[in-house]
Amino acid sequence: MTARRRALELVPLGLVVALSLLGASMASEPAGRLAPARAWCAPSAERLLGCGEAGVDLTSLVCTAELRAVVLAVIVALVGFLVGTPLGAAAALARGRVEQAVARACDLVQAFPTFILALAVLSAVRAPSRVHIGAVFALTAWAPFARLALAQTRVLRSAAFVEAAVALGRGRSGILAHHILPNLLGVVAVQLGSTAAAVVVSEAALGFVGFGPRDGVSLGGVLDQGVVAMLRAPHVLIVGAAAVFAASAALLAAGRAVR
Amino acid sequence: MHRAATEVGRAARLALARTLESLAVVGALASVVFFALRLLPGDPARLVLGDEASEGDLARVRRALHLDEPILVQYARFLRGIASADLGDSFRRPGTPAMARVGEALLPTAQLAGVAVAMGAVAGLAAAVAASGPWLAPRTRVWIERALMAVAAAPLVAVAPVLTWALAARARIVPLPGDPDAGPAGLLFAGALLAFPLGAHVGRIARQALVEVSEAPFLRVATAKGAGPARVWLLHALPVVAGPVVTIVATQLGALLGGAVVIERMFERRGLGTLILEAYASRDLPVLEGAVVAAGLLFVVAQTLGAAIEATLDPRTRAGPS
Numbered sequence: 328m329t330a331r332r333r334a335l336e337l338v339p340l341g342l343v344v345a346l347s348l349l350g351a352s353m354a355s356e357p358a359g360r361l362a363p364a365r366a367w368c369a370p371s372a373e374r375l376l377g378c379g380e381a382g383v384d385l386t387s388l389v390c391t392a393e394l395r396a397v398v399l400a401v402i403v404a405l406v407g408f409l410v411g412t413p414l415g416a417a418a419a420l421a422r423g424r425v426e427q428a429v430a431r432a433c434d435l436v437q438a439f440p441t442f443i444l445a446l447a448v449l450s451a452v453r454a455p456s457r458v459h460i461g462a463v464f465a466l467t468a469w470a471p472f473a474r475l476a477l478a479q480t481r482v483l484r485s486a487a488f489v490e491a492a493v494a495l496g497r498g499r500s501g502i503l504a505h506h507i508l509p510n511l512l513g514v515v516a517v518q519l520g521s522t523a524a525a526v527v528v529s530e531a532a533l534g535f536v537g538f539g540p541r542d543g544v545s546l547g548g549v550l551d552q553g554v555v556a557m558l559r560a561p562h563v564l565i566v567g568a569a570a571v572f573a574a575s576a577a578l579l580a581a582g583r584a585v586r
Numbered sequence: 587m588h589r590a591a592t593e594v595g596r597a598a599r600l601a602l603a604r605t606l607e608s609l610a611v612v613g614a615l616a617s618v619v620f621f622a623l624r625l626l627p628g629d630p631a632r633l634v635l636g637d638e639a640s641e642g643d644l645a646r647v648r649r650a651l652h653l654d655e656p657i658l659v660q661y662a663r664f665l666r667g668i669a670s671a672d673l674g675d676s677f678r679r680p681g682t683p684a685m686a687r688v689g690e691a692l693l694p695t696a697q698l699a700g701v702a703v704a705m706g707a708v709a710g711l712a713a714a715v716a717a718s719g720p721w722l723a724p725r726t727r728v729w730i731e732r733a734l735m736a737v738a739a740a741p742l743v744a745v746a747p748v749l750t751w752a753l754a755a756r757a758r759i760v761p762l763p764g765d766p767d768a769g770p771a772g773l774l775f776a777g778a779l780l781a782f783p784l785g786a787h788v789g790r791i792a793r794q795a796l797v798e799v800s801e802a803p804f805l806r807v808a809t810a811k812g813a814g815p816a817r818v819w820l821l822h823a824l825p826v827v828a829g830p831v832v833t834i835v836a837t838q839l840g841a842l843l844g845g846a847v848v849i850e851r852m853f854e855r856r857g858l859g860t861l862i863l864e865a866y867a868s869r870d871l872p873v874l875e876g877a878v879v880a881a882g883l884l885f886v887v888a889q890t891l892g893a894a895i896e897a898t899l900d901p902r903t904r905a906g907p908s
Contacts, residue, residue, distance in 0.1 A: 561755065
């Protein structure tokens with residue numbers, strides 16, 4: 328892929344962020360303010376995306392929620408990347424039992440009912456905040472990175488330059504830091520986009536089933552309102568779904584640009 | 587004789603390792619929910635009763651939930667409770683054992699997940715055969731492949747409400763969410779929504795496997811012996827991809843359970859997902875713990891089943907001298 332095409336993959340994310348910033352800054356009132364008189368009003372020139380339950384202005388609500396979701400997703404993906412990559416690489420260098428154990432742990436965590444785990448942990452706090460939600464996702468976000476790093480290190484560890492470093496008496500941590508990790512980053516970074524997109528979707532799902540942040544500013548909350556008012560005000564559902572879709576697709580595309 | 591004995595030993599070791607792993611998964615989920623509720627800041631008794639509760643009421647709840655005992659004693663009691671499937675009474679419905687409510691919810695969720703797996707597997711395999719077989723024009727096949735990729739990446743939580751709106755509220759061909767008379771049509775539609783991403787994953791993996799196998803000599807032999815394309819693809823090629831398909835279904839099970847929570851909540855269907863949400867909302871700790879453990883059990887049993895099916899389908903994965 329040429330550098331230009333790569334830069335183009337970043338455009339959707341840029342658009343999503345710019346539009347959300349614009350929508351959130353244009354709002355004349357804080358996101359989530361209630362005004363029952365205009366409940367479920369359809370989109371109009373004054374309120375571009377219409378209103379939701381109890382008259383929340385969807386423009387500012389969705390734009391703010393979208394921004395927060397994207398920021399959360401990027402942070403969780405980066406944490407997973409920073410934890411998982413060295414873990415997988417170190418395991419592959421250690422070989423033997425450690426390598427097998429980490430590989431098996433990755434398999435298990437990736438197939439794990441993560442959403443149920445998130446519900447279990449979040450049920451311990453009275454009103455989950457975004458920090459709680461991010462921490463829960465980070466519990467499992469490292470696995471795909473570790474698995475990729477492990478597979479790639481298996482190839483690298485028998486490369487001539489690594490063997491040369493071993494022959495020159497370099498320790499394992501030195502080899503890891505100077506020879507393995509720099510060669511891994513490009514390959515493993517591919518996962519950043521799909522992990523971030525998955526976080527956006529899971530966050531929306533949590534909000535949808537009622538485990539969202541207490542202030543109600545979450546894409547899942549908008550979708551929940553939309554399902555309730557499916558017959559009365561279908562625009563709420565369409566707006567919420569489009570926002571989730573845009574965020575996850577933009578992050579996926581941006582992930583391809585990192586490669 | 588000696589060889590048969592080592593074979594049995596190998597199989598037994600493998601089965602033991604699998605069982606231990608399953609126990610570890612269930613145990614991990616159970617421990618997470620147990621310790622999260624007790625060790626994270628915040629008093630569970632206060633979670634149950636709210637901020638306004640009096641000290642006497644709080645003490646009574648702590649005693650009822652055994653929260654006044656040392657944490658390790660509580661943990662031992664909890665593990666014993668899980669092993670004997672008795673976590674005490676539901677806190678919100680005294681007299682009803684928590685496990686009875688969990689058991690009631692297990693069947694609808696298993697049904698929903700079962701319908702979704704069946705539909706996803708059939709639809710995915712059909713799409714894969716269509717996208718790699720000789721029947722359609724190459725351009726159409728490419729489009730099927732692109733559609734599979736798009737659907738696999740589409741978020742269920744956004745797609746399901748929109749499809750429901752289009753099909754239930756606009757076209758009125760399926761029951762509306764929350765319709766108590768939805769019956770089998772409701773189950774089938776909810777299962778179909780849940781099957782969407784699964785079917786796309788199955789389709790992608792199966793197509794890849796079919797393309798790889800399409801040049802295999804045994805298919806050319808079958809064609810040379812006069813078998814038509816339908817016989818070659820369905821009878822000879824399809825069984826080969828069963829292994830990868832079972833594997834991908836197994837890796838998607840966790841996501842499927844999460845999706846089931848979303849779908850159950852959207853359609854207001856009874857099941858493990860709604861039970862977890864209800865127990866969370868009403869702070870019914872025994873039911874919450876039981877439901878989470880049951881979800882873990884469902885996951886583990888389905889995974890083990892998948893591994894067993896794969897082993898019967900594909901002789902290469904059977905435990906044996908290798």
